[in-house]
Amino acid sequence: MSKIDLKTEHKSLYSAPAKDFALVEVPPLQYLMFDGYGDPNTVADYPQAIEALYSLSYTLKFMSKRAxxxxxxxxxxxxxxxxxxxxxxxxxxxxxxSWTMMILQPDWIEKPHLCAALSEVVMKKGLPGLEKVRLERLEEGLCAQILHVGPFDDEGPTLERLHTEWLPAHGLTEAGRHHEIYLSDARKVAPDKLRTILRQPVRRVNAAG
Incomplete structure (x- = not known):
């Protein structure tokens, strides 16, 4: 049985330069999603979201192997x-x-599979927050992205440069929600070594809409 790596299948979306922003075209992709609000360091929903998303993602992975x-x-x-x-x-x-935490899913995973995975995880673990997870397609289109190396709280200057300098200089404006991709596991990697892709959906200023 062969194994695919979705990061490799969408290589340009999961790699980015660290020195400056780059434009990428993001196709519609589907994710498991969990919505929340408030400081991720203190609200109960955030760790519940992470545990629910990973538990369901691994259950779907093994379900895919069987089915x-x-x-x-x-x-x-x-x-x-x-x-x-x-x-x-x-x-x-x-x-x-406000936030939506997500994990990318292959196209052949569908909502009935999520329902089956939910039932399996409820029986095995009974985790709080499972009912908040949904499978949804995200359409971002044209995006600017950059690789941030270091603590999450050091992202501010890069984001400010994106919004106040880089986008106006390139005739672009925001067209969606700020998107972060955590290439490092914050539980295992020192803060100064964390690698995070910062992505912003954009549109041309003279574009309709």
Missing amino acids: FDRDYVVGPLEGLWWARDMNSFVARQKDKW
Whole structure:
């Protein structure tokens, strides 16, 4: 049985330069998603989201091996982040943030498979928050992205440069929610070594809409 790595299948989306922003075209992709609000370091929903997403992702992976004879590598944790006032995001006022944590899923995984996986995880673990997980397709289209190396709280200057300098200089404006892809496991990697792709959906300023 061969095993695919979704990061390799979408290589340009899971690699980015560290020196400057680059534009990529992101096709519609489907994810397991869990919505929450507030500081991820303090709200109960955040660790529940991570545990539920990983438990279901691995259950779906093994279900795929049994049902379809198709194996794949479970993708990294990703997150969409936004706030009513985006300045609170740049300023790291985390108690004002909304978020959606996500893990990429292959196209052949469908909602009935998620329902079956939910039943299996409920019987085995009974985790809180499982009912909040959904399978949904995300359409981002044109995006600017960069690789951030270092602590999450050091992202502010890079994001400010993106929004106040780089996008205007390239005739672009925001067209969706800030997206982060966590290439490192924060539980195992020192903060100064963390590798995170920062992605922003964009559109041309003179484009319709």
